[in-house]
Amino acid sequence: MTSDKETLKDHLTPAIAFKELRFCYPNQEHDIISIDQWEVARGEQVFLSGHSGSGKSTLLNLICGALSPNSGEINLLDKRFSSLPSRERDKFRAKHIGVVFQQFNLIEYLSVAENVELAAYFGNTYVGDTYFGNNDTNADGANNFKSRLLQMCEAVKLPRTILNQSAGKLSVGQQQRVAIIRALINEPEIMIVDEPTSALDSNARDGFINLLMSLAGEIRSTLLFVSHDEGLAQHFSKHVSIEQINNVKVKVEPMQ
Amino acid sequence: MILRLALKSLQSRRTSVLLTVLSIMVSVSLLISVEHIRTQAKESFNRTISDVDIIVGARTGQINLLLYSVFRIGNPSNNISWESYEAITAANNVAWAVPLSLGDSHQGYRVVGTTAEYFTRYKYANKQALKFAKGEIFASPLEAVLGSEVAEKLGYTLGDNLVISHGIGHTSFHHHEDSPFTVAGILEPTGTPVDQTVHVSLAGIEAMHMSEDEQKTIQAQLQQGLMPELEISSVSAVLVGLDAKFQSLFVLRQINQYEGEPLTAILPGMALAEVWQIVGNVENILRVISILILISSLLGMATMLLTSIRERQRELAILRIVGASPVTIFLLIQLEALSISIISSFAALFLVFISLLIGASWLGQNYGLFIETNVFTTDSAIFIAIVLVATALIACIPAISAYKKALQQGVQSR
Numbered sequence: 001m002t003s004d005k006e007t008l009k010d011h012l013t014p015a016i017a018f019k020e021l022r023f024c025y026p027n028q029e030h031d032i033i034s035i036d037q038w039e040v041a042r043g044e045q046v047f048l049s050g051h052s053g054s055g056k057s058t059l060l061n062l063i064c065g066a067l068s069p070n071s072g073e074i075n076l077l078d079k080r081f082s083s084l085p086s087r088e089r090d091k092f093r094a095k096h097i098g099v100v101f102q103q104f105n106l107i108e109y110l111s112v113a114e115n116v117e118l119a120a121y122f123g124n125t126y127v128g129d130t131y132f133g134n135n136d137t138n139a140d141g142a143n144n145f146k147s148r149l150l151q152m153c154e155a156v157k158l159p160r161t162i163l164n165q166s167a168g169k170l171s172v173g174q175q176q177r178v179a180i181i182r183a184l185i186n187e188p189e190i191m192i193v194d195e196p197t198s199a200l201d202s203n204a205r206d207g208f209i210n211l212l213m214s215l216a217g218e219i220r221s222t223l224l225f226v227s228h229d230e231g232l233a234q235h236f237s238k239h240v241s242i243e244q245i246n247n248v249k250v251k252v253e254p255m256q
Numbered sequence: 257m258i259l260r261l262a263l264k265s266l267q268s269r270r271t272s273v274l275l276t277v278l279s280i281m282v283s284v285s286l287l288i289s290v291e292h293i294r295t296q297a298k299e300s301f302n303r304t305i306s307d308v309d310i311i312v313g314a315r316t317g318q319i320n321l322l323l324y325s326v327f328r329i330g331n332p333s334n335n336i337s338w339e340s341y342e343a344i345t346a347a348n349n350v351a352w353a354v355p356l357s358l359g360d361s362h363q364g365y366r367v368v369g370t371t372a373e374y375f376t377r378y379k380y381a382n383k384q385a386l387k388f389a390k391g392e393i394f395a396s397p398l399e400a401v402l403g404s405e406v407a408e409k410l411g412y413t414l415g416d417n418l419v420i421s422h423g424i425g426h427t428s429f430h431h432h433e434d435s436p437f438t439v440a441g442i443l444e445p446t447g448t449p450v451d452q453t454v455h456v457s458l459a460g461i462e463a464m465h466m467s468e469d470e471q472k473t474i475q476a477q478l479q480q481g482l483m484p485e486l487e488i489s490s491v492s493a494v495l496v497g498l499d500a501k502f503q504s505l506f507v508l509r510q511i512n513q514y515e516g517e518p519l520t521a522i523l524p525g526m527a528l529a530e531v532w533q534i535v536g537n538v539e540n541i542l543r544v545i546s547i548l549i550l551i552s553s554l555l556g557m558a559t560m561l562l563t564s565i566r567e568r569q570r571e572l573a574i575l576r577i578v579g580a581s582p583v584t585i586f587l588l589i590q591l592e593a594l595s596i597s598i599i600s601s602f603a604a605l606f607l608v609f610i611s612l613l614i615g616a617s618w619l620g621q622n623y624g625l626f627i628e629t630n631v632f633t634t635d636s637a638i639f640i641a642i643v644l645v646a647t648a649l650i651a652c653i654p655a656i657s658a659y660k661k662a663l664q665q666g667v668q669s670r
Contacts, residue, residue, distance in 0.1 A: 066576060087581050094579020101577070104570045109268030121257045122579030182578070
């Protein structure tokens with residue numbers, strides 16, 4: 001798992017670290033998140049379980065930078081993420097965090113390739129605005145992107161022909177695999193996966209989790225897999241329940 | 257990339273976008289055409305007559321006199337006697353006076369009886385004189401000088417025969433195949449009602465109203481090289497030039513108080529201004545209406561986008577996941593709105609252009625308005641710019657709503 005390229009610092013700083021983290025929605029009285037200390041080491045693959053309303057979603061939004069903590073800090077890689085300006089957080093998320101959700105990961109009117117391209121565009125790993133291949137100026141960037149795309153298609157066992165189909169026409173299973181490609185295209189250091197299998201049947205689910213873990217492993221990405229289904233914990237070496245780390249035990253109704 | 261995203265997104269909502277485009281297109285067309293026709297009509301209007309100081313006719317309203325003497329619209333209610341014409345010519349300060357005899361037509365084109373002096377005295381636009389494209393001024397009562405459009409549309413050339421009927425309109429009972437006038441000259445295009453006029457001598461007008469036998473006599477006389485004597489009893493209007501412009505009001509009063517018979521004298525500039533005031537008010541109302549229609553269709557677009565944002569929550573969440581900032585989402589909505597407006601505006605420009613191509617000659621023939629069909633002007637560019645600015649402002653409503661949604665809902669796509 002280790003290589004010469006990894007610096008000492010990479011080993012030492014955790015991928016995700018919370019310190020004295022407090023969060024409360026503006027229209028509510030009580031904190032929904034209160035975590036004194038929690039860390040996920042680099043390259044670790046962690047299963048985080050929790051019932052609905054336990055603050056999982058809120059926690060994910062905090063890690064992604066869509067919400068800001070009221071106090072305390074979130075460190076991602078070696079950045080003090082929670083105190084970055086929101087624009088910087090958006091950029092950081094685009095480049096360093098890959099996200100797969102339960103469902104609806106893709107923009108339906110875009111083709112599969114364009115969906116992935118969008119992530120590459122925001123993550124700045126895709127140089128040319130030339131997926132359609134009719135602009136020579138950035139042909140290198142486009143070719144590079146295209147070959148990466150084809151490789152990943154093979155890795156998740158999707159036929160190449162699917163690339164030009166509009167995302168809305170794919171089956172749920174196919175969509176979830178495209179979502180993996182999309183999440184991995186920028187080779188992010190952190191992968192956040194939220195109930196990605198709840199729309200899949202049990203066979204597809206195991207295949208999906210294995211695929212996800214091996215692909216994340218290949219690029220030594222830190223994987224945070226969130227689910228209410230504790231049965232999935234068997235796939236992971238490390239299992240954490242959100243109740244263990246969150247001091248807020250009050251049952252709070254989920255937002256929306 | 258964002259632009260492509262915006263276009264694809266619009267494409268995915270084709271029907272509602274198309275309807276919005278149509279509605280904005282119609283309102284922008286309306287705005288552009290009202291503005292275009294307004295400025296063009298004013299220009300065309302004001303360039304119709306120049307260097308004529310006073311127009312005289314029988315007692316009538318000044319607008320009516322202007323319309324029939326200059327624009328060939330309507331008919332003189334009364335003629336003035338030849339003696340009055342001679343009195344005007346002889347009056348102090350009058351440098352020249354050109355009589356016009358109106359009331360006849362040739363295949364829908366007006367026939368004007370006048371003197372040879374007309375062709376040197378009548379000026380249009382910036383004191384431009386009439387020019388002959390072919391031929392020369394009529395020399396006999398049975399010769400005519402055609403305006404450029406008459407010659408072109410009816411396919412006449414020098415030496416052709418034309419039958420002039422009494423009265424106005426395409427059909428007439430007095431079609432005499434054997435009493436033709438011949439074309440002596442054809443004028444260059446002027447962009448004024450002159451283009452649609454058949455000019456003959458005053459004697460020609462008299463000849464036109466004679467019986468077949470009398471006309472034959474005239475023809476015979478002409479063939480023998482004799483100039484037939486035709487008495488001219490009256491004219492419809494007189495164009496007057498003065499020795500000096502400052503005498504206008506004085507001469508005007510003199511003519512209006514003429515004792516021989518009731519006359520009306522007008523200053524063409526003032527009459528033009530008065531007509532324009534009436535037309536201009538209508539145009540202002542049209543302009544206000546078209547602006548209101550534009551605003552309402554832009555609001556329609558804002559509503560369409562606002563509704564779409566409610567349906568697009570997931571899409572916005574996905575964009576947030578892959579790293580789009582709320583500002584990017586704001587821009588995305590703005591780009592969608594601007595794309596709609598740009599497409600609509602250019603479609604509108606072409607629509608107006610094509611309608612003008614079709615409608616210009618009709619406007620010219622029926623209302624004496626000569627409209628330039630080229631709408632691709634700086635004025636139009638300014639209008640489109642204003643439309644786009646208005647779009648950007650109104651699109652702030654849905655764009656800010658999307659921005660707020662993006663901030664509040666986070667990256668969760670439920």
